[in-house]
Amino acid sequence: MTRQQLVHHIREKESFLCVGLDPDPARIPASYGGDLLRFNQDIIDATRDSCVAYKPNTAFYEALGLEGINLLRDTIAYIGDQHLVIADAKRGDIGNTSRYYARFAFETLGADAITVAPYMGADSVQPFLEYTGKWTILLALTSNPGSHDFQHTPQEDGPPLFAKVMRRAAEWGTPDQLMFVCGATQAERFTELRRHAPQHFFLVPGIGAQGGDLEGVCRHGMTDEAGLLVNSSRGIIYADDPGSAARELQEEMGRLLNKYAPGLFQ
């Protein structure tokens, strides 16, 4: 999916919602009898019109063993091509090896995008960027408490590590193929995050269970074409009515788009 197509979907749906498909066998309703594919399909059917992206986290599928990889591939196939599919895998290795991870995400699974960890630098990220029409989503400032351990520390030359990651990576990939993960729990940093990458899309986890600030993220981080994909996982898939939960977020996002990116609709 191209950036133009993604922006088109955001405009049409008045939504920049990404639904996190992280099924935990211990938490899905008993009525499914453990059929996680049917659970995912029901979530997708209920939320399809409210969101522009789906983000299965590969950890949940791998933990299920062999069947999990089947489930992941079948889930992605079921989503189809009208949504951006993000394999949330946080991969990254030496170039020789990252090539294999890229093949797994983009070819085996059929995802449009993959999340990647920046610690190993340029040659660990490059193999993902080499795929035409696919997206690399690099961790910048994550939503978890541990983000304070290393990401916030100022570097010798001034900016904190997350800013250095964003500035360097912006040299590796264009806004048409590279996004950054920026956690909603750090909404007050979004003005700064936007300064480092004015045009790149941000994938924003951390609203809902992690307590992030959606309005703050939009106030400080929205661009003329939205520039945000905000993810909700547990808040939707374990809601009594996942469709309603997604529509509620969609409505709020429509309001925020009209408030902070009115140019999108002109």
Add this chain to the structure above:
Amino acid sequence: MTRQQLVHHIREKESFLCVGLDPDPARIPASYGGDLLRFNQDIIDATRDSCVAYKPNTAFYEALGLEGINLLRDTIAYIGDQHLVIADAKRGDIGNTSRYYARFAFETLGADAITVAPYMGADSVQPFLEYTGKWTILLALTSNPGSHDFQHTPQEDGPPLFAKVMRRAAEWGTPDQLMFVCGATQAERFTELRRHAPQHFFLVPGIGAQGGDLEGVCRHGMTDEAGLLVNSSRGIIYADDPGSAARELQEEMGRLLNKYAPGLFQ
């Protein structure tokens, strides 16, 4: 496998060799007819007496799709319990998710150890450390060119990022459960690496195809109980005679152990 057991194997075999099991379907001999399990089994049989650890890189298996995960599990089962099995997966996510990666590596795959990326901080690493009798191997200073992008940069408070990672992580895990990845291509930094973690084992990639300096690593990085696992992947598994290639490294390692860790044999 406990640290005592690992040191025992190193002493008995006079070897701290780790064999990287990264089978590339395009490179294995045609005589295998694409049977990667039989290829891995032959490598294991030929190198079993010369090494103390095996390190399958999960990327190579995932790229094979569903059969790959089967292959990985069957390979690990074939290795048995006399070698440390490292799932080289470079995982790491928010705590809620890292738990699933830990379950995948330690329960689904049956590995003894997993490599983990530090970027997301303490709560992304903790779930791996919670497994008794298992090892977490954290990326510190990697062997690839991209290690210079972020890992070497001095932090506001002085030491470079990799040193900060090692110092902080040494507070999270003991030398009985935590190791660090330190690339052999940076042998001149091993004195410094050892200063940050005097007792922890280092998993050392980068000799062979990547051109690392084995003697330099030992001169600067060896402890009284070796404290090193040095990996070779392509240099062994694609050698004309993998058994000979492994024995050659074992002999060199025996010499280095006697030279730099003579106390091990007293």
